[in-house]
Amino acid sequence: MTxxxxxRIVDAADALFYSRGIGQVGMDAVRDEAQVSLRALYKEFAxxxxxxxxxxxxxxxxxxxxxSGAVEAIDDPRERLLAIYDYLAEWFGESDxxxxxxxxxxxxxxxxxxxLARVVRDHKADFQRYVDALVEDAGGPAWLGPQLAVLAEGAxxxxxxxxxxxxxxxxxxAAVTLVDAAFARA
Amino acid sequence: MTxxxxxRIVDAADALFYSRGIGQVGMDAVRDEAQVSLRALYKEFAxxxxxxxxxxxxxxxxxxxxxSGAVEAIDDPRERLLAIYDYLAEWFGESDxxxxxxxxxxxxxxxxxxxLARVVRDHKADFQRYVDALVEDAGGPAWLGPQLAVLAEGAxxxxxxxxxxxxxxxxxxAAVTLVDAAFARA
DNA sequence: GATCGTCGAGAACGCTCGTTCTCGTTGATC
DNA sequence: GATCAACGAGAACGAGCGTTCTCGACGATC
Numbered sequence: 001m002t003x004x005x006x007x008r009i010v011d012a013a014d015a016l017f018y019s020r021g022i023g024q025v026g027m028d029a030v031r032d033e034a035q036v037s038l039r040a041l042y043k044e045f046a047x048x049x050x051x052x053x054x055x056x057x058x059x060x061x062x063x064x065x066x067x068s069g070a071v072e073a074i075d076d077p078r079e080r081l082l083a084i085y086d087y088l089a090e091w092f093g094e095s096d097x098x099x100x101x102x103x104x105x106x107x108x109x110x111x112x113x114x115x116l117a118r119v120v121r122d123h124k125a126d127f128q129r130y131v132d133a134l135v136e137d138a139g140g141p142a143w144l145g146p147q148l149a150v151l152a153e154g155a156x157x158x159x160x161x162x163x164x165x166x167x168x169x170x171x172x173x174a175a176v177t178l179v180d181a182a183f184a185r186a
Numbered sequence: 187m188t189x190x191x192x193x194r195i196v197d198a199a200d201a202l203f204y205s206r207g208i209g210q211v212g213m214d215a216v217r218d219e220a221q222v223s224l225r226a227l228y229k230e231f232a233x234x235x236x237x238x239x240x241x242x243x244x245x246x247x248x249x250x251x252x253x254s255g256a257v258e259a260i261d262d263p264r265e266r267l268l269a270i271y272d273y274l275a276e277w278f279g280e281s282d283x284x285x286x287x288x289x290x291x292x293x294x295x296x297x298x299x300x301x302l303a304r305v306v307r308d309h310k311a312d313f314q315r316y317v318d319a320l321v322e323d324a325g326g327p328a329w330l331g332p333q334l335a336v337l338a339e340g341a342x343x344x345x346x347x348x349x350x351x352x353x354x355x356x357x358x359x360a361a362v363t364l365v366d367a368a369f370a371r372a
Numbered sequence: 373g374a375t376c377g378t379c380g381a382g383a384a385c386g387c388t389c390g391t392t393c394t395c396g397t398t399g400a401t402c
Numbered sequence: 403g404a405t406c407a408a409c410g411a412g413a414a415c416g417a418g419c420g421t422t423c424t425c426g427a428c429g430a431t432c
Contacts, residue, residue, distance in 0.1 A: 020297050023209040026419055037380045048420065103343050104293030107285060110347075111206050124347050147360040150353055154340025157289050161296075161310050167336055174333040177367045178360055212389055223410045234390065384423070393414070
């Protein structure tokens, strides 16, 4: 039961934090959405800060499995690099898309909460390593990875603010050019 | 006097909002930093929301003049496109760099404050138009502009979270590839 | 059936914060 | 010098929020 509660709380908090911003969501709102007592909530998480970190941990898992799922559906090593942007396009198209939860959390609380800043940094570093590994598998040069990651990052914020998924197409087209150039020079 | 106060308040609020996050800064802190009375503060800005918008307006001006200053120092139309990333590198190197203030504000309050969301959207759209114009001046294809803008956007968030200015170098290198490819195909 | 730990509902507490009000002072005008 | 508007300092107010506490109900154990 304690585990089920935990999941319900994290899911509810994730939805609320992401859609409204962390500071705009009180613990009472989380309780209402999760349909748990405040007592049970604080039994699972000693503080709101802890809950925020747990939410980001969950989001990290979903992002990682989502991206790697999209990538692993493709065979060609160079096409796999582009699958990332197709995944982004899909995500941006969701009606409740509001940018990268990590970037949003970092901008809001990164300066005040070093633990949160560390979680966000780790998340982005993890993604960078993943892209680097895909590049290496494809036999591409090491400098390609960071360029592809910057494109993915830019697509997320651009799409969030513009409110359209166009940025995914632009990022994908740019990635095609970068990949082609990288392998042409090799 | 009222104008001097206004500027002092906006400057103080900008520094505080940017370094700590908007929600983490009270009007009392702004008053202390600006060395103005609370009464004078509310004479200039009817609410915190208004002050936030004024801060973003100021930031838009500084960004615009900073970028165009860097661009106009270069003559070659294609090199001008790359000057953007040199400007970013310089900015990222500043010790108090903490990402794009518009992205941070949007992530924190965009969902709760439509007026703020509009200001942020306008700011990004303005930058996009500026890049598009540079591309056109250089005789490049229209699709290059959005790709270069996505790179700039990604560099800002990546640099903010990683805490290094490496992303500016990666974005610049990617931009070189994109520009070369765009003009080679033409 | 008495006892005891656990729980949910929600009141309560303490703090922060946005905003307004009070009041004593100042500085210009006649 | 009297008047009056404007001002600064800071108290005050009201709301929201993170967190804890109270109290009554429930369920298991002996």
